[in-house]
Amino acid sequence: MTRISTSVTGLLGIDLPIVQAGMSWASSSSALPVAVSNAGGLGVVAAGPMRLPDLARVLTEVAAGTPRPWAVNLPLYRAGVDEVIELVLRHRPPVLIASQGGPRRYLERFHGIGTRCLHVVAGVPHALKAAAAGVDGLVVVGAEAGGHPPPAMVTTSVLVRAVAAAVPSTPVIASGGIADGAGLAAVLALGAGAAQFGTRFLASTEASVHPAYKEAVVAAGVDGTRTVGHGLGVIRALDNDFTARMLALEESGAEEDSRRKAFQAATLRDAALHGEVAEGKLEAGQSAGLVDSVLPAADIVARIVREYRAARAGLPPIT
Template sequence: MQTRITKLLEIEYPVIQGGMAWVANAALAANVSKVGGIGFIGAANAPAEWVRSEIRRAKEITDKPIGVNVMLLSEHVDEVAQVVAEEGVKAVTTGAGNPAKYMKQWKEAGIRVIPVVASVAMARMMERAGADAIVAEGMESGGHIGEQTTMSLLPQVVDAVSVPVIGAGGIGDGRGMAAALMLGAEAVQLGTRFIVAKESTVSQAYKDRVIGAKDIDSVVTGRSTGHPVRSLRNTMTRQYLEMEKNNVSFEELEHLTLGALRKAVVDGDVAMGTVMAGQIAGMIKKEQTCAEIIQEIVQEAKETIKKCSIFAEDSCGNEAEHA
């Protein structure tokens, strides 16, 4: 399954692990890279020296390419941008802003720059700024989301830019990967599926909540603030939605969720913590190693594409026969 993305990032499979805050540390990212995909350390709002130590820890685990997801709204972003340039990571994905300010610095360091976008306009802007590839992420994903679904966003972004596009949001197995490839993607980015990887260091309570999720268990909070977030339903989300319904202040909403992601990921508080997960959580039924996840997804994608090819051949044959 070689594509422009596998060549660009020098990886075996077109599978990318999303840089999830608090979840995507060196252990997870390195083990995804080790087995042929590419893992991204989630810098989130962490200080630069934490990011540096995680990059170095990942390099102790594997000599395969690794990346860092840089949150552009972080108060430490300037220092983090410098650290990733100094440490020589293979790629950077960016979210929550425009990475143009750091593009020259990263390019000179030989880093592939891959912004995550939720609209065609942003995709075009990022290509003009010099992006090497684009992640088109639909609203099915966990965490901060846009308004378009992957099914509608992905092909429009593919048509709008010439750089390779990575599909993200609502992709949890090989059928989803095959669908993304059929829509023009040249790789897929997975987040929720890797949360329950055996190498993932998130709390067992978090993993169990994802594994036990039903198809209707994800909910979006924060629409009233302009910063919608998808997570799994719990006591906190019910309180948050009720507060939104009653038009409470932004400050009160912020206070409710202060440190909530850490509560779930580190402390295992899945009642009052934010259990970020995408809509595909209902598909996930067990913990697996990163190798098992990638191999299963790639094999299923190949089989799905093969079935489509056979179906197309049969259709052509039937049409010819009727003609």
């Protein structure tokens, strides 16, 4: 099997520095994580929206479906998180990716069973704190990312470089705006040890979202996303009737209550499960404009590797 050796592949025991983002609903099932891990990357189960019985079933399926390392993504703010942590511990995932909370809440218990622990950060101060707490690696999310971008809206290229310089002994995974092998080569040059791909794997055959959602990703341009929900929990989503309405409310200075009602009336669940592409929250990153087709996850991994080789070969030599 092809290998690209980096600090992250060595840490996690994977062949390729390709991490599939934990995406609510899209990877809240076993098919996508299993396919990515079997292709040499790191497949990630999104535990955020899952009920405990469903999560237990999916973790069992993933463990049975691949002999390779895989991960669970856990937002620490979700309801009943302590019960979720206990369930995940029983399934002994090779890797945990946690976000939206402090690492000390989980670190000792997962290290105790041999799990590698990665923490999602959106700035240098958070990276320094997480590294000092003893996490094994960091996922650094830039402004281009779909879902919840960093509050300061610093781009991936700047933020990854800043974090890599601030914590040089901690492996870094870059996330946000990366959809192909050229993007992988770019973030490795910035000091990351891997790239996390979200929107690219959202448009995969194994992603468990409605076909209309995937088609909307493929149809989007690089300027086809909007950030909305300012003051309410900003998200980046594909431009649709929902984002247009939110932008109009925000630009007109509407009261928070009106904005909150409009924001909460739309859901990611409706978009993902029911194909509500006009009024749902079609969370996706700016890299949607670089996605041109829905492909099997293994083909996406192979394509990223080919593009990475081409990007490296195309760099001018030093003379």
